[in-house]
Every structure is written in structure tokens, then in C-alpha cells.
Amino acid sequence: MEKYLDDYVARMRTHYPRFPSGTAHEIASAFLAFKFGLYENAVRECAHAISLIPDSPANAALKKALAIVQANAGDRNNSRVTPDLSIAFSAEERMFAPISLPSDKIEDPGTFELDNALILVYVVALITSPDDEEMLEEHSKMIVRMLTDYKKAMGME
Secondary structure (H helix, E strand, C coil): CHHHHHHHHHHHHCCCCCCCHHHHHHHHHHHHHHHCCCHHHHHHHHHHHHHHCCCCHHHHHHHHHHHHHHHHHHHHHCCCCCCCCCCCCCHHHHCCCCCCCCHHHCCCHHHHHHHHHHHHHHHHHHHHCHHHHHHHHCCHHHHHHHHHCCCCCCCCC
């Protein structure tokens, strides 16, 4: 699944070539805050990152991913661990998501949306924030593990 991640990163480079360094760092910080369980910080970082990202079709998917992470971080900060289903990728935004499955193959829609959101945020941060690249690279195994969870459903086994 490392090759799958590498291919996805390469595909996303054309859609997310760059952001100002401050915006890119906010995106990376949002991912890292969630990853480390700093949910209150993740809520704040996501909101700030969303406000800095200009409008475009690709950026709409990124903003939605950050909103999904933000909603889930808010829930976890308030001790609600069931993935938030109130925010989901639209059909247009889904083309930027790393994992595409027919609805009958999705066992847990909330977790599926959150996983797609986290992976998209991670990849955009990796592409656009060279200052955070080393820190983000340390979490690539977690991203590969997340993708591996969907390997069978994607018909890759």
C-alpha cells in the first residue's frame, strides 16, 4: 500500500502544487494535533486552516476534509467517539479522496469519511509544507496502515 500512497501523492501534486508556508503549516498542524489526540487544538487548527485556503474545486475537497477532521476532533474532545456523520464529501469532492468504494462495501461510513479526510489532509500537508515534511514522514506508516484496512474492499488482495 506504500506504492498506492506514493501514487496518490503524485496525483494530488497536480491539484495542490503550493500554498503560502503559513497556510501549509496550519494544514500540517491540524493533522498532527488530531494524530496526537490534541483535539481542542485540532478544532482550532482546522478552523484556521479552512479560513486561509482559497476557493477552488480541489480546495473545496480539502476544506471538507478539514471540516470532517474538525467535527470529529470536537466530538472526541467532548468524549463522543462515534465518528461524525453530519459532514461528508460530496460527489465532486470525492474524486480527491484517496479511497473510493461503492456504498455497499463501506462497513462504517463515519470512519470511512474520517479516514479519507485524514489521509487527504496528511497528503496535502506533505506536498505543500516542506518545513513539516520530516515530522509528517514519521507518520507515513500510520497512513499506510489506514489504507491497508481498505485493501480488500478495494479489490487489491
